[in-house]
Amino acid sequence: xxxxxxxxxxxxxxxxxxxxxxxxEAEKLVNGILEAKKVFVAGAGRSGFMAKSxxxxxxxxxxxxxxxxxxxxxxxxxDDILIITSGSGETKSLVSMSEKAKSIGGxxxxxxxxxxxxxxxxxxxxxxxxxxxxxxxxxxxxxxQPMGSLFEQTLLLFCDAVIxxxxxxxxxxxxxxxxxxxxxx
Numbered sequence: 533x534x535x536x537x538x539x540x541x542x543x544x545x546x547x548x549x550x551x552x553x554x555x556x557e558a559e560k561l562v563n564g565i566l567e568a569k570k571v572f573v574a575g576a577g578r579s580g581f582m583a584k585s586x587x588x589x590x591x592x593x594x595x596x597x598x599x600x601x602x603x604x605x606x607x608x609x610x611d612d613i614l615i616i617t618s619g620s621g622e623t624k625s626l627v628s629m630s631e632k633a634k635s636i637g638g639x640x641x642x643x644x645x646x647x648x649x650x651x652x653x654x655x656x657x658x659x660x661x662x663x664x665x666x667x668x669x670x671x672x673x674x675x676x677q678p679m680g681s682l683f684e685q686t687l688l689l690f691c692d693a694v695i696x697x698x699x700x701x702x703x704x705x706x707x708x709x710x711x712x713x714x715x716x717x
Contacts, residue, residue: 542685545675549686552662558690560657561615561641562697565590568613568639570606571597574629575617578684583617586691593695593704600629610637618642619663619683621649630654643690645683661686 565571571590575583583599590597598605600614608614614633618626621644630640630651642655645663652658663675663683675682699705 545682546685546689549662549682549689552660553686553690554660557657557659558694558697561643561659562694562701564613564639564641564657565595565615565694565698566701569596569609569611570613571595572600572605572608572612572614572633573597573617574600574614574626576623576626578680579617579619579687582684582687582691583615585688586615586617586694589691589695590698593698593702608633608636608638613639613641615641615643616651616655617644617687618649618651619645619680621646621651623651627651627654643687659690661690 571587573583573587573590574580587597587599600608612633614630616626616630621642627650630642631654633640634654639657640651640655641657641659642649642651643659643661644652645661646652647655647658647660661683663680663686
């Protein structure tokens, strides 16, 4: 099979994911971001890269968005929201971070394949995204892709859809957002 044929199969898988994303929970996430003083987004591995891109887009919209562990990240407070991106919902460092944020009194959102996971149980907002975990013997979504690729791709697109919904609610457009784009590159 050629690369373009694999790409076509991946795109078909991604199109199928849209039927499985809960709009009510997604709207709760948008509102949680709107109501929060600061937004923290965390993930590990490739999910962590998607989390960082989400934080970057929020910054472009003028939201105080941070990635825990970065040198300029402030402290988490009770008026803040922590968005955890984890396919399994069991990544130890993210479980600890969720527990700490919960003890402070902030809002926790989990974007995961398994809302019944440890992080899912801690979370106030649970968004189940389709995908197969790294161990493909679990999960309820078939994919030709290796490991957690489908979840990670769906996560990136879901985050971009959340950004579009936020833009709609705040009356923002791309021109306004571009004014916050990095300019020392």
